Amino acid sequence: MEEIKDELASLRIDRDRPARSPWRRPLVLLVPGLLLLAGLYVLRARAALSGTEVETVRASVLRPAEAAVGAPLLTSSGYVVARRKAVVSAKIQGRLAELKVEEGSRVREGQLLARLESSDYEAQVSRAAAQLERAQADLAENERQLRQAERLTRESIMSRDQLEAAQSRVRIAEAGVSQARADLAFAQASLRDTRILAPFTGTVVKKMAEVGESVAPIPPGVNISTSSGAVVALADLDTLEVETDVAESNVARLGPEQPAEVAVEAFPDRRYRAVLRQVIPTADRTKATVQVKVTILDKDQNLKPEMSAKVTFLERARPAAAGPAAEAPVVVVPAAAVATRDGKPVVFEVADGKARQRVVITGPERQGRIEVRQGLTGTETLVTRPPDTLRDGDTVKVKG
Numbered sequence: 001m002e003e004i005k006d007e008l009a010s011l012r013i014d015r016d017r018p019a020r021s022p023w024r025r026p027l028v029l030l031v032p033g034l035l036l037l038a039g040l041y042v043l044r045a046r047a048a049l050s051g052t053e054v055e056t057v058r059a060s061v062l063r064p065a066e067a068a069v070g071a072p073l074l075t076s077s078g079y080v081v082a083r084r085k086a087v088v089s090a091k092i093q094g095r096l097a098e099l100k101v102e103e104g105s106r107v108r109e110g111q112l113l114a115r116l117e118s119s120d121y122e123a124q125v126s127r128a129a130a131q132l133e134r135a136q137a138d139l140a141e142n143e144r145q146l147r148q149a150e151r152l153t154r155e156s157i158m159s160r161d162q163l164e165a166a167q168s169r170v171r172i173a174e175a176g177v178s179q180a181r182a183d184l185a186f187a188q189a190s191l192r193d194t195r196i197l198a199p200f201t202g203t204v205v206k207k208m209a210e211v212g213e214s215v216a217p218i219p220p221g222v223n224i225s226t227s228s229g230a231v232v233a234l235a236d237l238d239t240l241e242v243e244t245d246v247a248e249s250n251v252a253r254l255g256p257e258q259p260a261e262v263a264v265e266a267f268p269d270r271r272y273r274a275v276l277r278q279v280i281p282t283a284d285r286t287k288a289t290v291q292v293k294v295t296i297l298d299k300d301q302n303l304k305p306e307m308s309a310k311v312t313f314l315e316r317a318r319p320a321a322a323g324p325a326a327e328a329p330v331v332v333v334p335a336a337a338v339a340t341r342d343g344k345p346v347v348f349e350v351a352d353g354k355a356r357q358r359v360v361i362t363g364p365e366r367q368g369r370i371e372v373r374q375g376l377t378g379t380e381t382l383v384t385r386p387p388d389t390l391r392d393g394d395t396v397k398v399k400g
Contacts, residue, residue, distance in 0.1 A: 053398075054350070054384075055398070061329045061378035062332055076311050092116070097116055099207070104204065128187040135177040136180075143173075149167075237303075240296055240303055259274075275294065334368060346360065349382055
């Protein structure tokens, strides 16, 4: 009987115990997912507010003559150099007392660059000037004695020999004055040589001495980087050109005024118009090359001497067709700015912090630039290498 009561008691429902909700476990599993979605939404909202970081380039306009230049003939590598350059040193040896320029200083022809210690030379000028005064005084005295000797000779009081002796003393005194003047001029020239002047208008590209160092005359033909005793290296940046080596087999393909394009590694998206200036009339037997010099026509302040450069020689310009179309300018953009959306070439213009998609009609590509025949005016700022996720109207932030 007791056993039956125990079994019945075990089956009794405890109504005072709280019931367990059947939705508790699913809710516990759903909360982390909701938090994750909320975090992703916040990150996306922040990205939309800050904008996608992009790099930009500028569209440009070419004149018809520039656009008519033909296809590339050959490419060679070289360096940007200044056609007019000099290592400036003192004409005399001395210690540098003052240096008035730094790297990058723009100087005019004849401008003072530096000054040597000059106290010794100033003393020499003073001494030479005093010697000249003494020589002039001696000459004046001898000339007085000569006039007196001439008078006494006419009166037969002094002999002819004494007159000739007075004349000789005057000639010796005149020679002494000439020598004193020459000594004074030499001393003054030495004093002027303590002032180191710019030989031409240009830019200081390297400072090679400091105040207190000894400097000396430098023989011609020295290397700018290894010369000792010089003061500064000066270059005329208005005469920048590219020196490059062309294989002997390709030299015959080049002619006078051959058009070219120059690109430097520092600015790969920039192209400079150029023209062949000179073919050096000798070859390098060790490399089987001939050096040529190319003048840069549209140089800017970004170009620096000794930059690595690549020269692409182009076919000569073909005669332009007659008519209004021949006079129309040509808009070109870097090839990296053109993308494809829905099978059409497009560019993204950056305006007011937004990326505006513009469908364009493109022409031929040459040297990393694509001709845009319709859709741009040539003044736009464009996104370069636009990401696939970029869409019309997206907020963008220009790097740098």
